[in-house]
Amino acid sequence: MDYAVHVRMNDKLFLRDPEGSDLGRRIVQQGILLFDELGFEDSTFRKLADRLGTKEASIYRYFENKHRLLVYLVAWYWQWLEYQVVFQTNNLTDPKERLERVLKLLLLRDLRETATGDLDILKLHAIVISEASKAYLTRHVTEDNRQQLFKPYKDLCGRLAAMLLDYRPNYPYARSQASSLIETAHFQTFFMQNLPSLTDFGQSTEPDRLLHFLRHLLFSSLNAPF
Amino acid sequence: MDYAVHVRMNDKLFLRDPEGSDLGRRIVQQGILLFDELGFEDSTFRKLADRLGTKEASIYRYFENKHRLLVYLVAWYWQWLEYQVVFQTNNLTDPKERLERVLKLLLLRDLRETATGDLDILKLHAIVISEASKAYLTRHVTEDNRQQLFKPYKDLCGRLAAMLLDYRPNYPYARSQASSLIETAHFQTFFMQNLPSLTDFGQSTEPDRLLHFLRHLLFSSLNAPF
DNA sequence: CCTAATTCGATAGTATTACTAACTTTTTTG
DNA sequence: CAAAAAAGTTAGTAATACTATCGAATTAGG
Numbered sequence: 001m002d003y004a005v006h007v008r009m010n011d012k013l014f015l016r017d018p019e020g021s022d023l024g025r026r027i028v029q030q031g032i033l034l035f036d037e038l039g040f041e042d043s044t045f046r047k048l049a050d051r052l053g054t055k056e057a058s059i060y061r062y063f064e065n066k067h068r069l070l071v072y073l074v075a076w077y078w079q080w081l082e083y084q085v086v087f088q089t090n091n092l093t094d095p096k097e098r099l100e101r102v103l104k105l106l107l108l109r110d111l112r113e114t115a116t117g118d119l120d121i122l123k124l125h126a127i128v129i130s131e132a133s134k135a136y137l138t139r140h141v142t143e144d145n146r147q148q149l150f151k152p153y154k155d156l157c158g159r160l161a162a163m164l165l166d167y168r169p170n171y172p173y174a175r176s177q178a179s180s181l182i183e184t185a186h187f188q189t190f191f192m193q194n195l196p197s198l199t200d201f202g203q204s205t206e207p208d209r210l211l212h213f214l215r216h217l218l219f220s221s222l223n224a225p226f
Numbered sequence: 227m228d229y230a231v232h233v234r235m236n237d238k239l240f241l242r243d244p245e246g247s248d249l250g251r252r253i254v255q256q257g258i259l260l261f262d263e264l265g266f267e268d269s270t271f272r273k274l275a276d277r278l279g280t281k282e283a284s285i286y287r288y289f290e291n292k293h294r295l296l297v298y299l300v301a302w303y304w305q306w307l308e309y310q311v312v313f314q315t316n317n318l319t320d321p322k323e324r325l326e327r328v329l330k331l332l333l334l335r336d337l338r339e340t341a342t343g344d345l346d347i348l349k350l351h352a353i354v355i356s357e358a359s360k361a362y363l364t365r366h367v368t369e370d371n372r373q374q375l376f377k378p379y380k381d382l383c384g385r386l387a388a389m390l391l392d393y394r395p396n397y398p399y400a401r402s403q404a405s406s407l408i409e410t411a412h413f414q415t416f417f418m419q420n421l422p423s424l425t426d427f428g429q430s431t432e433p434d435r436l437l438h439f440l441r442h443l444l445f446s447s448l449n450a451p452f
Numbered sequence: 453c454c455t456a457a458t459t460c461g462a463t464a465g466t467a468t469t470a471c472t473a474a475c476t477t478t479t480t481t482g
Numbered sequence: 483c484a485a486a487a488a489a490g491t492t493a494g495t496a497a498t499a500c501t502a503t504c505g506a507a508t509t510a511g512g
Binding site: 038039041042130131133134136137138139141142145150153154157158172173174175176177178179180183184187188190191194195197198199200201210213216217219220221223224226 | 264265267268356357359360362363364365367368371376379380383384398399400401402403404405406409410413414416417420421423424425426427436439442443445446447449450452
């Protein structure tokens with residue numbers, strides 16, 4: 001059985017649906033490779049076009065600008081991740097066990113074979129770690145938010161918050177805890193790889209110290225009196 | 227008594243010391259206003275030069291580029307904040323009380339009159355919240371780090387980590403807790419203001435819910451068994 | 453006090469980037 | 483198969499990021 005989970009995207013995220021043509025799909029797929037190689041700031045539509053054997057203007061038919069392409073990729077990732085969360089916790093009844101699985105998913109630990117079409121999910125995860133916050137840290141957040149560009153992220157946080165409340169009813173910081181947990185998972189990974197003195201996890205030591213930290217952070221707050 | 231705390235900066239942070247000339251000081255001071263008004267991406271040295279009645283090239287004499295100016299401003303902020311932390315916790319003997327004061331400082335709550343020269347510290351704080359992570363989320367982090375550009379941030383985290391260990395000896399996540407706390411304080415503030423559904427703090431409600439959250443997050447982890 | 457050296461800032465450029473208008477080719481469909 | 487619609491290309495422009503070089507001002511030494 002070889003099916004790819006089709007992620008249906010909000011049509012405000014693009015000018016022309018990249019899923020609808022060969023060039024469009026290659027823009028997304030090669031866009032991931034380019035952002036991963038050069039980083040967001042050094043990537044340009046010119047370089048992406050060269051890679052695709054086409055012209056900048058063709059890419060502008062699909063995405064208003066480079067920032068919108070980033071927003072699209074990040075939104076795709078959140079939708080994919082939410083699907084994984086739903087799918088992989090579906091059969092679990094114990095709220096604690098479900099949260100444990102979510103923590104591992106946030107760090108992309110022991111991934112099952114998941115069909116993602118031709119998108120490289122590991123590289124996309126790397127992009128999310130170092131670039132995702134640039135999607136909302138702009139002067140036009142409010143306008144972008146009005147256009148629902150961040151809905152996938154908010155949906156994921158909402159679902160996670162619901163799981164926290166399931167484990168601990170009346171916990172008063174479910175939403176903030178959910179968004180903090182996701183952000184903390186990402187920038188601690190970044191720090192670990194790039195500014196290790198900001199963490200307690202040298203690259204050399206046991207690989208899952210970060211997972212232990214997140215678990216401790218989450219459950220000590222959930223279990224504490226408030 | 228009217229003294230400004232002179233923040234002595236690492237000389238890798240600039241090409242020519244902006245503290246050493248009138249134009250230099252105005253670049254920093256107006257740079258803060260510009261970044262605050264337009265945000266980092268829409269700011270340019272051209273616009274800053276216009277504001278100063280000078281030319282782009284003059285600014286390039288002080289800072290290699292716009293990113294370096296951001297790094298400078300952010301570094302200045304961390305050094306200022308570390309000084310505040312030291313100064314305001316100096317007379318406190320109770321480790322818990324000291325941490326409480328640090329939490330308030332992170333959110334810039336009930337600031338005493340602090341001389342900061344002609345720099346607008348509230349606007350600089352706003353810049354730190356929405357732009358500081360762009361200082362290190364680049365392809366050249368490693369090279370920048372080698373040049374000690376992030377030393378002020380690392381020093382602050384280090385000092386905070388030491389305070390955590392003072393409260394709870396052998397706590398195994400002091401550094402990660404410190405960096406997470408700072409980052410969480412900032413992006414929860416950003417979310418609260420721009421994407422409130424990612425938090426539990428609507429703008430309307432009691433203003434210090436965020437402080438309560440950070441306190442809960444911090445102390446429940448510090449007090450939990452590990 | 454005067455000249456030489458050094459510092460400081462301005463002028464005038466260039467290459468790249470981000471974006472657009474208008475056109476041509478391809479595909480779809482009635 | 484012709485008309486319409488969609489897809490992609492050509493050829494630009496304005497703004498941005500940056501640099502080489504020149505001139506003015508300040509400082510330092512004699």
